[in-house]
Amino acid sequence: MRHLLSVRDLSRDEAVGILDVAEDMAAVATRAVPKLPTLRGRTVANLFFEDSTRTRLSFEAAAKRLSADVITFTAKGSSVSKGESLKDTAQTVAAMGVDAVVIRHGASGAARTLADGDWIDAAVVNAGDGTHEHPTQALLDAYTMRKTRHGDASRGRDLEGLRVTIVGDVLHSRVARSNAWLLATLGARVHLVGPGTLLPPGVAGWPVSTGTDLDAALAGEPWGEHPDAVMMLRIQSERMHDAFFPNEREYTREWGLDEARFARLPADTMVMHPGPMNRGLEISSAAADSARSVVLDQVTNGVSIRMAVLYLVLGAGGRKEGAS
Amino acid sequence: MSALVISGATLPDGTRRDLVVDGGVFVDDAPAGAIRIDADGLQALPGLVDLHTHLREPGFEQSETVLSGTRAAAAGGFTAVHAMANTFPVQDTAGVVEQVASLGAQHGYATVRPVGAVTVGLEGRRLAEIGAMARSRAAVRMFSDDGKCVADALLMRRALEYVAGFDGVVAQHAQEPRLTEGAQMNEGELSSELGLAGWPGVAEEAIIARDVLLADQVGARLHVCHVSTAGSVEVLRWAKGRGIAVTAEVTPHHLLLTEQLAASYDARYKVNPPLRSTEDVAAVRAALADGTIDIVATDHAPHPVESKEAAWAEASFGMVGLESALSVVQAAMVDTGLLGWVDVARVLSSAPAAIGRLGVTTRRSLSAARRT
Numbered sequence: 001m002r003h004l005l006s007v008r009d010l011s012r013d014e015a016v017g018i019l020d021v022a023e024d025m026a027a028v029a030t031r032a033v034p035k036l037p038t039l040r041g042r043t044v045a046n047l048f049f050e051d052s053t054r055t056r057l058s059f060e061a062a063a064k065r066l067s068a069d070v071i072t073f074t075a076k077g078s079s080v081s082k083g084e085s086l087k088d089t090a091q092t093v094a095a096m097g098v099d100a101v102v103i104r105h106g107a108s109g110a111a112r113t114l115a116d117g118d119w120i121d122a123a124v125v126n127a128g129d130g131t132h133e134h135p136t137q138a139l140l141d142a143y144t145m146r147k148t149r150h151g152d153a154s155r156g157r158d159l160e161g162l163r164v165t166i167v168g169d170v171l172h173s174r175v176a177r178s179n180a181w182l183l184a185t186l187g188a189r190v191h192l193v194g195p196g197t198l199l200p201p202g203v204a205g206w207p208v209s210t211g212t213d214l215d216a217a218l219a220g221e222p223w224g225e226h227p228d229a230v231m232m233l234r235i236q237s238e239r240m241h242d243a244f245f246p247n248e249r250e251y252t253r254e255w256g257l258d259e260a261r262f263a264r265l266p267a268d269t270m271v272m273h274p275g276p277m278n279r280g281l282e283i284s285s286a287a288a289d290s291a292r293s294v295v296l297d298q299v300t301n302g303v304s305i306r307m308a309v310l311y312l313v314l315g316a317g318g319r320k321e322g323a324s
Numbered sequence: 325m326s327a328l329v330i331s332g333a334t335l336p337d338g339t340r341r342d343l344v345v346d347g348g349v350f351v352d353d354a355p356a357g358a359i360r361i362d363a364d365g366l367q368a369l370p371g372l373v374d375l376h377t378h379l380r381e382p383g384f385e386q387s388e389t390v391l392s393g394t395r396a397a398a399a400g401g402f403t404a405v406h407a408m409a410n411t412f413p414v415q416d417t418a419g420v421v422e423q424v425a426s427l428g429a430q431h432g433y434a435t436v437r438p439v440g441a442v443t444v445g446l447e448g449r450r451l452a453e454i455g456a457m458a459r460s461r462a463a464v465r466m467f468s469d470d471g472k473c474v475a476d477a478l479l480m481r482r483a484l485e486y487v488a489g490f491d492g493v494v495a496q497h498a499q500e501p502r503l504t505e506g507a508q509m510n511e512g513e514l515s516s517e518l519g520l521a522g523w524p525g526v527a528e529e530a531i532i533a534r535d536v537l538l539a540d541q542v543g544a545r546l547h548v549c550h551v552s553t554a555g556s557v558e559v560l561r562w563a564k565g566r567g568i569a570v571t572a573e574v575t576p577h578h579l580l581l582t583e584q585l586a587a588s589y590d591a592r593y594k595v596n597p598p599l600r601s602t603e604d605v606a607a608v609r610a611a612l613a614d615g616t617i618d619i620v621a622t623d624h625a626p627h628p629v630e631s632k633e634a635a636w637a638e639a640s641f642g643m644v645g646l647e648s649a650l651s652v653v654q655a656a657m658v659d660t661g662l663l664g665w666v667d668v669a670r671v672l673s674s675a676p677a678a679i680g681r682l683g684v685t686t687r688r689s690l691s692a693a694r695r696t
Contacts, residue, residue: 086635107635108508108519109589116588117633130637132519177519201522202513 001312003115003124007135007182012158015185019143020155021308022301028065029304038315039068045098045122046072047089050106054275055127055137058299059102062306066315071098086110087119094120100314101125108132123313131172137274138178140305142186144298145229148270160187163225165217167255168233168282169198169244175274176233180208191227193217194255197244214255218264229270232257232283252281262287270294329354333363336370336665343368369669371403374646375495375573375676376470376549376621379405379436381427382420383412388626390424393646394433396624400647404435405624406680409446410471416441416452418460425462437680440464442483442494446472451482458490465681468495470549471596473531475501480535484544493545493571493679496535498556499597503527508637510583510598518586520636523598525553532556536563536570547679548572550623552597554607561616571679573621574608576645576652581605591632591639595623612671613662619676622649 007015028034044063048056051074063070073093075085090101100123103111108130115124128134145162146154164183170176170192183190184207192199192210203210209222220226235251245251252258257271262284265271271283271293279285288295327346334340343363344354374397380388388396390407397405407424409415415424421438428436440457444450446469457464467487474480474496483494504527509515511522532548536559539546551557551572563570577595582602585593593599611617625642632639645652653672657663663671676682 086638087633105635107637109637110635112589113591113635116590130519131521171516174519177517200516201511201524202516205513205517 001309003111003126004135004309004313005111005115005124005126006133007138007178007185010182010185012185012187015139015142015182016156016158018139018305018308018312019146021311022139022143022304023155025065025307025311026301026304028307035065035067037067038311039063039066041069042099042314043069043071043097044100044102044310044314045093045096046070046102046127047093048072048074048104048127049086049089049110050104050128052104052128054299055104058302059125059127059306059310061303062310065303066307066310068099068310068314071096086114087117090114090120094122098122100310102127104128106130125309125313128174130174131177132174133178134174134274135178135182136302136305136309137175138182139309140298140302141175141179141231141272141274142182143301143305144272144294145188145270147301148294148297149228158186159183162188162229163191163223163227164188164229164231165191165193165227166231166233167193167214167217167257169235169239170194170203170233171198171200171244172236172239173233179231180206184208189223191217191222194233195245195251198239214261218261226266226269228268229272230257230265231272231274232277234274234276235278235282248281256281257283257287259284259286262290265292267292272298275299327351327355327358329358329360330363330368331360333366333368335368336669338665367665369401369650369665370673372401372650372672373676373680373682374402374405374622374624374649375466375547375619375680376575376623377405377407377646378410378623378625378642379407379424380626381411382423386628390427390436391431391433393624393626394428394431394436396644396646397434401650402434402646404437404677404682405646406437406439406466408470409439409441409468414441414445415439415457416444416446418453418456418462421457421462421464422460435682437466437682438462438464439470439495440467442467442469442474443479448472448474448476448479451479451486454483454486454492455490458487458492463683465490465492466495466547466679467492468497468549470495470497473497473499473501475531477534477538481538481542484539484546485542488542488544491545491681493547493681495547495549496531497549498528498531498535498551500527500530503530507598508594509586510600512583512601514583514587518589520586523596525555525600525604528553528597529555529559532559536560536568539570540566540568544569546570550575550578550597550621551608551611551617552578552600553604557607557611557616560611564616571618571675572611572616573619573676574612574617575623576620576649576656577623577643578608579605579612579620579656580652586636589636591634591636592643594632594636594639594641595625595643596641609656609660609662612657613667619671619679620649620653621676622646
């Protein structure tokens with residue numbers, strides 16, 4: 001694997017392969033010294049043009065557990081606004097000699113632009129680009145679903161037949177986009193639910209079904225059976241003032257996983273959230289803190305997935321030794 | 325300058341003859357010492373006229389200047405360009421439009437006809453000094469806030485009424501602003517996949533529908549810039565059927581390219597209005613062929629490289645067009661059998677000259693050359 005830019009570049013076998021490598025990485029964490037020497041002497045640069053403490057810490061932890069050196073650049077949103085900054089920042093960091101660049105950027109396609117340009121030679125890992133994709137989030141979600149469903153017998157399996165309902169602001173969600181395609185690639189069935197204003201205009205072309213009624217979806221629409229996993233998306237505060245829905249109360253009433261809706265779910269339905277959660281808005285504390293919630297597993301598994309991805313773009317013959 | 329004999333050129337109507345030019349005008353007989361240019365097998369066209377050019381001067385000389393822009397025009401076969409008003413300072417006073425016109429005259433590569441702003445500073449709040457620009461030495465006849473839409477219906481009505489008094493025309497950049505906030509590319513399946521904010525066709529079509537009704541109401545001339553959707557074509561067809569005085573243009577890139585190019589996130593393909601679907605391209609081609617769209621205009625919009633070598637959302641809108649427009653029209657319209665060369669001469673020369681009221685005294689057509 002040269003880069004990880006989009007889940008749509010992954011075949012079913014490649015995706016399962018990444019999940020399997022992540023299984024090995026998860027096993028490392030249980031050791032007395034949870035560290036591998038695999039990427040010793042390699043340097044990973046985290047370029048976070050958009051603030052995301054959680055994702056940045058997860059990538060840093062992953063690189064360090066593989067013994068890579070880590071350098072981190074963070075810029076607050078719009079202060080780095082002109083096009084030059086992506087090229088110049090990337091070249092500056094590359095000139096210091098890095099083997100992989102992990103990039104989070106507010107503009108859709110920024111990771112692709114970085115990889116396709118001839119500005120740098122390093123491997124590029126997309127850690128979230130605008131409202132386009134967040135591939136490692138979808139991989140860690142798939143890993144979490146597979147592990148929760150199949151436990152120690154996970155290796156080599158895909159998600160054939162799994163029913164996943166994703167709820168909320170699909171329009172602006174890179175998490176929803178990456179999940180829609182990755183889960184479909186892995187054989188799962190995906191249903192997207194939200195107000196019509198937050199379902200993308202071209203969603204008919206996605207490999208998913210869609211609806212606007214959360215109660216109907218939790219009762220089994222469109223499959224006639226309950227979902228195996230319900231993923232609640234975060235409502236960004238700026239959406240609340242932009243007429244996508246009347247107000248927070250109505251959103252919670254119609255599309256929040258409140259206590260009543262949560263109580264109607266079967267005992268084996270996973271409750272997921274990419275974080276950070278707006279408790280009381282899209283998800284109730286009862287749901288978030290329940291035994292069915294795998295939200296903290298998602299965070300733990302995120303480190304394993306990011307170890308696997310860095311290993312595959314750098315360690316497993318993907319990159320020449322000592323490349324700059 | 326020596327006289328020229330361009331021998332054996334094929335005129336748009338298919339006839340062949342020698343064209344003799346002396347002192348910058350067509351003449352009947354070649355004077356002694358004329359330079360002979362063999363044009364056997366070559367197509368002759370009248371000087372092309374672009375109704376939609378961004379020359380960027382004054383204010384944005386790092387993108388283009390009147391000199392570099394008119395040299396590009398000459399290289400592409402254009403002898404006249406209409407310079408859009410979104411300079412800095414904006415072409416909203418007699419002084420600025422006279423400056424742009426005189427820069428064009430001074431360099432001498434192409435006639436530069438400045439376009440006046442409809443509103444002060446292109447801000448869409450109050451009318452610019454349209455009368456002063458019309459009466460100035462630049463004799464402005466076309467007014468446009470291009471780059472921005474005259475979104476306020478009352479302001480648009482007033483502008484139409486005002487310019488009608490001196491046979492002017494308002495060229496509208498049809499883009500409903502609220503429907504296109506933050507828009508990056510054509511709205512549809514691809515924009516939803518790419519996570520780029522959509523620019524829906526209805527934002528163009530709704531403004532065109534409103535404006536043709538306003539033009540009808542007040543009896544004024546309306547010109548619609550860069551028509552890009554099949555829906556807009558339908559509205560224009562309806563308006564022309566009603567006898568409304570509306571003309572419309574399409575750009576070379578909207579005749580040739582589709583939104584699919586955005587999938588690379590290569591910002592060279594980022595234009596406003598955006599590249600549309602295959603169906604839209606077919607519709608604007610058919611409309612240009614049947615006269616629903618009157619002309620091709622380039623929307624030549626140069627930028628420095630750093631404005632394009634960037635993440636898509638951070639890159640500037642616009643692509644260049646003067647040098648390639650004729651080749652693109654040939655590929656999209658002539659080679660496909662939709663237009664003949666007589667039509668090309670119309671859509672790229674006589675029709676835009678007529679819409680812009682390019683002074684008839686300063687130009688002579690190829691057919692006039694033949695008669696004299």
